[in-house]
Amino acid sequence: MRAGVTGRRWRAREQYFIGKMQEQVEHIYKRLYDHFGPQNWWPGETPFEVIIGAVLTQNTNWKNVERAIGNLKGVGLLSFARLSELPVALLAEYIRPAGYYNIKAGRLRNLFAMIRETYNSSMEEMLADSTDSLRRNLLSVKGIGPETADSILLYAANRPVFVVDTYTHRILSRHDLICEDFGYDEIQEFFMDHLDPDPSLFNEFHALLVCAGKEFCKKSKPRCSDCPLKGVEGI
DNA sequence: CACCAGGCAAGTA
């Protein structure tokens, strides 16, 4: 009996904090949206282009990625059939502007091999797989980590998966919304536990965080004076 | 000139 009452109180208390956290996460989104407006991130014309972009943008400015993709597009190589047959040294040359071009050429080849073996070289088949299965298969590829995998899931496959990047970690920890030592999965949970699983919301939210990071949360500027999240703190 | 960008894996102790 007493245990029941305690349990109820504990649950009520827990519900209260979950509610507060939800408000907080939605509040962050609203602040960013009000300040930056809709981003409408469509990082490619086709799912395949989005996938290539996701790998090429690893620790790299998007502007450089556009150049690399432009090179491939310019010679009509931007399809799985053409690109997966291209010799790795040649692929590296085309994507040179994206930096780390030898590493990334190898990573793309690893990804192509997985698509060939697991999804019969079919984009359609791959994009029709379940979110969990596709994520596992992407993570099994050498050179595809959690952020790249989740970017593909969200931006190419339109799945409700929150993408975490260095800006996300930096912004949240500087505002004491998460612990500094939170890892990728913990940060992802922070969002996914408190938001409706809506791909377009996750898409916009991630884009807004990147936008805010670029302007107000540089590595070199420990504190920023007029960031749109000023005053927002953890509970 | 220095520092940074929408990471990831391999090496070291």
Place this chain on the structure above:
DNA sequence: TACTTGCATGGT
């Protein structure tokens, strides 16, 4: 397990 290093171009 926890920390460090290599990978590389192009912009500020």
